[in-house]
Amino acid sequence: MALTEEQTIELRKQLSEQIKNLPEDQKKQAQEQIDSMTPEALESMLKQQQERQQIFRQIVEGKIPSKKIAENEDAIAILDIKPISKGHTLIIPKIAVKKAKDISQNTFNLAKEVVKQAHEKLDTESAEILTQFNFGEIIINVIPIYDKSLNLDSPRTEPSKEELEEISQKMKLEKKVEIIEKIEKEKETIKLNRKIP
Incomplete structure (x- = not known):
């Protein structure tokens, strides 16, 4: 046109x-x-x-490949391909958000899960959770801290595909599946004495 x-x-x-x-x-x-x-x-x-x-929309829709490590109803968590530190993760809302105040609690909960996973699997000291306006929408950066303070202006690295894959496998959150056991009630049988007419 x-x-x-x-x-x-x-x-x-x-x-x-x-x-x-x-x-x-x-x-x-x-x-x-x-x-x-x-x-x-x-x-x-x-x-x-x-x-x-629209790059984040394309990532959410799966049109651009990414190293997804977690997901919930409101957001996905992917590894940053040019991370500030090992395990640097982007939390992308499934519906584009233009203002930080509009990010759902569920999206922040996913960020907290990623922080916990990074601490357990990558042995981090702590993590920075920072919002960022990028490519026309708000995303959350989870930046693992190992030995020194970092922020969005810190230098970035360029890990190989193999390194990203290894980190992805370590960081991947398993979906919690609730197992519901069905307990069948035992049928009670009432035994009555036979009556002779």
């Missing part, structure tokens, strides 16, 4: 607004690039940006 002329003008205006705080030389270069873009190029850029903003 091609952008109308009005949409193209509005998009150029929005892009110009986003670059207004750049240094003058960068701002001039960026503005020239915006002005030279065809409507098709603008539309393509807009589509890419929208797809990028």
Whole structure:
């Protein structure tokens, strides 16, 4: 679907607004690039940006592979592929949340379960539970602490697929299955003396 002329003008205006705080030389270069873009190029850029903003929805729907370690009715827990520390986990609400106050208690409960699992399986000292607005929605970061304090600005690592798989297997929370035993009542048989008529 091609952008109308009005949409193209509005998009150029929005892009110009986003670059207004750049240094003058960068701002001039960026503005020239915006002005030279065809409507098709603008539309393509807009589509890419929208797809990028929906990355967590695609993970929740299983369209993007992830190392899922836990799930409940409201959220999933996946390993961060560029973790701050070993076992760094993202808790993603199943329904996109735009404000931290709208995160369900069930979602926070999943984060607490992940902290407990990290402590038991990875021998952590503690963990940071931090909310973050990323790609247009709020997620929760569970960052295991081993020997020093960490936050979202701490350096990230790039573990191999094998390392992520190993951590995933250690951290995976088993679903609790309630086993309900059926107890059949014994049928009582009443024995009466035979009466002779």
